[in-house]
Amino acid sequence: MRISILIFDGFTMLDAIGGYSVLGWLPGAEVEFVAERKTVIADDLRSGGMAAWRDYSEVETTDILYVPGGPGVEAQLANETTLDFIRRLHEKSTWTFGVCNGVELLAKAGILEGKTVTTNINARADVAALGANVVGARYHRDGKIVTTAGVSAGIDGALFLARLIAGEDVAKTIQLGIEYYPHPPFSYASPDDVPEPIREIIRTAEESLLFERMNATAPRFPQPSL
């Protein structure tokens, strides 16, 4: 089972790695990290670099197309090469998996028209404006499209997808393998329950601080061709 994880400059590392850490354990999984150019791709914090060792031309079809998010989504929304790649892979994929505002990329590629999805809490309006029905769920399935809320929700959504693919026993075994019995030191039930002042801080951080810092900061590592 071929799993193709799309990465791009300014992606959010946990968006990609959360689901990878689940789906990569599926029996027969063959994961590849794919980017427009084969190099070390820099994440939003600029200190994390992930090897993309396949480029778009090397992936004709796949079983699972996996699209993470991050502030780097902004640039990809205007990158027709990336949008074409998503369209092409989605056409024949068995599953298409969108995490966080990676769902916005799926929407921009035109594959979510009339579909019901979830996404990062701060990307809901943008995704809805592109023609999808947005719900506030942690993960959601509509046909072969599985989408998740922000960042860490990729773990939950991938466990859900793992169950669809390989059954509950396998999915629960993976859950034990990554010891996903979460118990954060403080918790609301969902981001919608977070008080507005904290939500406003994050909106500001995501829209300006993180995005501006990312664009103003060079990756902390060389980016040779791989």
Add this chain to the structure above:
Amino acid sequence: MRISILIFDGFTMLDAIGGYSVLGWLPGAEVEFVAERKTVIADDLRSGGMAAWRDYSEVETTDILYVPGGPGVEAQLANETTLDFIRRLHEKSTWTFGVCNGVELLAKAGILEGKTVTTNINARADVAALGANVVGARYHRDGKIVTTAGVSAGIDGALFLARLIAGEDVAKTIQLGIEYYPHPPFSYASPDDVPEPIREIIRTAEESLLFERMNATAPRFPQPSL
């Protein structure tokens, strides 16, 4: 605030990325990925490659020493250069953070003698044999040492550490930033509640399948010097 994340061949990606995704958001955080040699370090599944862009000689001291785990720990337990690095960094660190069986590396380096820690459910006996008191918690603090259970527990432990460092408001804001309101499709309260047959499958997978596959499989990408 300097945060030095140690990575090594066969580390588990989520062990490193879970906590990175929390601590990297702390105000003033400067994260670096450190390895014995500056290259693209391959994870346990061999498809994930992470840039290590500092080597041991470039990190004299740090504020947070972060040691993830993975099947690659086995080789590092016999690597005196790595153990020396851990000892040296721990001596002056403000915090030392061990995730999963990365805690076994801390123990082998001799810095957990008489300390109380948690670790991966399948590493408890080995860590205890090296002189630490092991509890079955998701995360635990003993002085400046914060340790966590397996893999995904690095997220919870890092949120706990973020609160110690920057206070609850900041930590809760980060929690919202990564939307960590986990809701896995099925859940036990802790890995100790998982029925024995499933635990046995994972023990076997971790001890043989994952470890053997890792050692028998070359990384799927080139590993140039960085």
